[in-house]
Amino acid sequence: MRKDRHLGFYITNIGLTVLFLAPFYWALISSLKPYNEILKYPPSFFPAHISIESYKDLFTAGEGVFVFFAKNSLIVSTLTIFVICLISIPAGYAFSKLKFRGINILFLAVLSIIMVPFQALLIPLYTLIHQMKLLDTHLALILIYSTFFMPFGVFMMRNSFDSIPNSIRESALIDGASELKVMIQIFLPLAWPGIITTIIYIFMQSWNDFIIALIFTSSKSAITLQVGLMNFATTRFYMNWGMINAGSVITMLPILILFIILQKYFIKGMLAGAIKE
Amino acid sequence: MTKNKSILGRLLFDRFHLLERPLFKNNLMNIKIENRRLQSFIFLLPVMLFAIIFFFIPFIKVVYMSFFKGAILGESVFVSLDNYKVLLEDAGFWRAMGNTLIYTIIVTPIIFIPAVFLAVLLNKKIKGVKFFRAIYFLPVTISFVVASYIWNWIYSDIYGILNYLLRSLHIINNPILFFGSTWLARFSVSIMVGWKTIGFSMLIILAGLQGIQQILYEAASIDGANQWQKFKFITLPLLRPTLTFALIISVAGSFQAFDHFYIMTGGGPARSTETIIMYLQKIGFEYYKLNYAAAISVIFLILLLFISVLQFWAGRFNE
Numbered sequence: 258m259r260k261d262r263h264l265g266f267y268i269t270n271i272g273l274t275v276l277f278l279a280p281f282y283w284a285l286i287s288s289l290k291p292y293n294e295i296l297k298y299p300p301s302f303f304p305a306h307i308s309i310e311s312y313k314d315l316f317t318a319g320e321g322v323f324v325f326f327a328k329n330s331l332i333v334s335t336l337t338i339f340v341i342c343l344i345s346i347p348a349g350y351a352f353s354k355l356k357f358r359g360i361n362i363l364f365l366a367v368l369s370i371i372m373v374p375f376q377a378l379l380i381p382l383y384t385l386i387h388q389m390k391l392l393d394t395h396l397a398l399i400l401i402y403s404t405f406f407m408p409f410g411v412f413m414m415r416n417s418f419d420s421i422p423n424s425i426r427e428s429a430l431i432d433g434a435s436e437l438k439v440m441i442q443i444f445l446p447l448a449w450p451g452i453i454t455t456i457i458y459i460f461m462q463s464w465n466d467f468i469i470a471l472i473f474t475s476s477k478s479a480i481t482l483q484v485g486l487m488n489f490a491t492t493r494f495y496m497n498w499g500m501i502n503a504g505s506v507i508t509m510l511p512i513l514i515l516f517i518i519l520q521k522y523f524i525k526g527m528l529a530g531a532i533k534e
Numbered sequence: 535m536t537k538n539k540s541i542l543g544r545l546l547f548d549r550f551h552l553l554e555r556p557l558f559k560n561n562l563m564n565i566k567i568e569n570r571r572l573q574s575f576i577f578l579l580p581v582m583l584f585a586i587i588f589f590f591i592p593f594i595k596v597v598y599m600s601f602f603k604g605a606i607l608g609e610s611v612f613v614s615l616d617n618y619k620v621l622l623e624d625a626g627f628w629r630a631m632g633n634t635l636i637y638t639i640i641v642t643p644i645i646f647i648p649a650v651f652l653a654v655l656l657n658k659k660i661k662g663v664k665f666f667r668a669i670y671f672l673p674v675t676i677s678f679v680v681a682s683y684i685w686n687w688i689y690s691d692i693y694g695i696l697n698y699l700l701r702s703l704h705i706i707n708n709p710i711l712f713f714g715s716t717w718l719a720r721f722s723v724s725i726m727v728g729w730k731t732i733g734f735s736m737l738i739i740l741a742g743l744q745g746i747q748q749i750l751y752e753a754a755s756i757d758g759a760n761q762w763q764k765f766k767f768i769t770l771p772l773l774r775p776t777l778t779f780a781l782i783i784s785v786a787g788s789f790q791a792f793d794h795f796y797i798m799t800g801g802g803p804a805r806s807t808e809t810i811i812m813y814l815q816k817i818g819f820e821y822y823k824l825n826y827a828a829a830i831s832v833i834f835l836i837l838l839l840f841i842s843v844l845q846f847w848a849g850r851f852n853e
Contacts, residue, residue: 263660270655270666277669280729283695284684296693299702344584347577355574363578370589372842374790376811377835380818380828381592381599404588407581436573465677467793468811472819483679487797490683498687505683509676516675520668523675527734528741 288502295499311499325477326485333395334463337402338456341410349414350440370408397473402463410455417451454526482508599828617829630813638788644728649735657743671733678793685726716806719799735780742776782845
């Protein structure tokens with residue numbers, strides 16, 4: 258009887274699941290077909306022969322420049338995560354435990370970063386980065402991403418630290434520990450879910466960014482996967498659907514894997530980022 | 535003892551109360567409080583540096599730049615409101631504004647109606663709910679670039695799976711060019727954005743739904759209300775703040791649309807899907823009219839600031 262009541266639920270959801278996953282499936286399958294089969298009409302729903310020629314071509318094109326794209330994305334994203342954690346953990350700690358008169362103004366300052374769309378600041382940022390001679394470098398992207406994604410980290414850390422009772426800190430201070438020590442050795446381990454959520458969010462934002470990378474990079478020394486994929490798809494691999502799908506699969510793989518393992522943190526992070534404001 | 539004190543000692547004792555106060559302890563506390571402020575400052579310094587150098591200064595600079603001309607040549611000339619006057623007459627700018635607005639109007643219900651439906655559907659404690667939530671959220675995690683290419687392939691007129699399915703079901707006879715006409719292009723992109731964003735809005739609405747107490751539904755049941763009535767008289771009114779909030783986030787996001795139009799339509803048939811940010815990028819980074827682009831940026835800023843303020847104001851209802 259109970260099963261009957263939920264049958265409608267399961268049927269609807271399974272149907273919707275198929276619809277939502279279909280594009281992923283289709284891209285994956287298309288990337289694994291040999292070239293003559295991709296363009297076959299009617300299209301096959303499962304490859305007659307599984308082939309990785311698209312991937313081979315993707316990675317060997319232009320003397321392996323796609324690997325550079327991947328390398329750049331990886332370097333920029335991980336360093337951005339590192340920088341943001343480095344600066345936002347102490348800041349979150351200060352906002353949570355080291356309050357002083359006037360700290361709210363600083364908090365408002367950090368808050369205002371999310372209220373303003375970064376696209377409006379691309380022009381002055383471009384002239385600034387140009388003056389700093391940092392155009393087309395990893396550093397440029399890291400600095401910009403760090404600025405605009407850091408507020409999320411600050412809020413996450415502040416909230417995480419808020420939930421740790423002050424008494425722990427006070428007793429540690431009485432025992433002679435410095436604030437730095439308290440933060441690193443006591444609060445940090447207790448706040449690791451918040452840190453993981455921050456890391457995931459920052460990785461997602463920096464890995465998936467397109468417009469900032471587009472504007473501030475121009476050569477293979479800094480072009481990221483998103484821009485590189487677009488480059489390939491509009492120039493040398495225009496309408497090469499096998500390669501485009503393969504590139505798409507590679508580009509979305511890291512974040513998908515991360516999501517499958519750590520969905521709890523993704524969803525928590527999304528809600529926190531949106532609602533806590 | 536007072537008798538033996540010197541005049542100096544007397545002074546110290548009576549006028550300055552130096553021997554009465556625990557002098558040393560007070561100083562230590564003062565040092566401690568000063569220290570804490572300094573410490574807090576040091577902890578906040580890196581964040582503040584980033585904020586100042588890469589946010590506040592550029593913020594001021596973009597406004598400043600909008601009143602000049604000729605930045606790329608190295609000699610900026612002050613022209614006060616000239617850029618804005620030109621902007622008022624700029625057909626390309628207004629077209630971009632219109633495109634962005636139309637796109638927002640199309641895409642928002644495409645995102646919202648399914649999102650509400652899914653949130654209600656998944657607001658249950660049935661086994662597997664968490665799995666389904668994750669599935670619908672999955673497209674949110676990938677980039678717009680990848681999503682655009684995945685859907686470009688689906689929409690392809692000759693090789694695309696969608697055209698194939700429509701033709702084999704005899705719904706159409708000839709392949710549809712999904713980006714061939716202005717309105718169709720807008721819808722095609724909107725469907726992709728819907729697929730990609732529904733999960734996100736769904737989560738926000740779900741959170742809002744979970745804030746509504748079950749007792750209300752139970753009381754309504756006792757009064758004989760059916761599903762639809764419960765939805766209309768309990769769910770919707772109580773969900774209004776959450777919906778408003780989610781709506782504003784969605785609208786703000788739609789106004790910033792760039793990636794997907796850049797890749798799927800490149801501005802669309804006859805520039806009908808060129809959004810504000812696409813226009814900004816073209817003026818600033820393809821034509822290098824930096825000052826003019828700065829003026830566009832400022833207008834865009836004002837526009838979104840307005841939406842942000844609405845978001846904050848509406849968010850207060852959540853308390």
